[in-house]
Amino acid sequence: MLYKLTPAEAAHNILSTVRALQPETVALAVALDRVLADGITSPIDLPYWDNAAMDGYAVRSSDVLGCCPVKLAVVDRIAAGAFPTKTVGLGQCSRIFTGAPIPEGADSVIRQEDTTELEAGAVQIDDDRDAGQNVRQRGEDIQGGSLVLAAGTQ
Template sequence: MTTADCPPEQLTTDQAKARILEQLSPVRSVEPVRLQEALGRVLASDLIAPIDVPGFANSAMDGYALHRSDIKTAGQQGLTLAGYSTAGHPFNDRLKPGNCIRIMTGALLPEGADTVVMQEQTRIEQELVFTTSEVQPGDNVRNAGEDLRQDTQVLSAGHLLTSADLGLIASLGISQIDVVRRLSVAYFSTGDELVTADQTLA
């Protein structure tokens, strides 16, 4: 006798589950939702990064942006402060040799600069900026695409979206995503051993 031929009362728990699953089909309907409504939803398709993250080279520290070749020996070459770069308010000119700019964390690294020196590793004398420790090219710089490269897969279809995922998706500039439609579930209780809350137990 096959499982399909067995009376329900003769089925094991695993056999009963298997019989139920045989009657089910996956939900394939897709619906778009706003990102703030996507927590706990299932991603309908692979998520591909549409942009680099970060989208531009920027500073990982508060400090001074410069070109490493302008610093031969720590504490010996003073650089002229040519401007400022903060998040949302970049220094738009090309950095000239012998100059540096004050830069804040997350701010755009200007053209002509390749290194950021932490403010704790500098001193100011007669309006010139001196480094107080050895500097390596590329120090404290986050390059474009360092976290995520454009066209790389970020999340896979079928992924259950968490709050961390939503933050990641937001960093890609995405405000709406496709998710699998929610299940419609009905449940009921049976058995004469069940009573309402105001009834006396037998």
């Protein structure tokens, strides 16, 4: 026997037989093709600190802007994964590598291609085009507490 249903009745019959799935927690590796039940916020700023966008020398822009070539004393070497041990003062700089935290006192990274190594402990800055540049600011990509993925994202 055939029954004639209106679209509303058909929808009601179907929806009355299904139930919503409960959210579950799964490992990221098996989350493909799943939908987020809740939004995800970042607990921290990314990057977590001001850091070098390239290899070079962390300087005070006021020491190099309009002064090139200029000789600076190298007071520290900051590898990626290391932290600064000295503050950059007047006439000073720190050798720095991509991703390393910017030392206190510095506000720029002069790319190594625009420098000339001099005697031990000194470098010549040959070009000031990077003054005030090449520093990734704390929270520049993601700010702590901000929504990274919204609920409903697949």
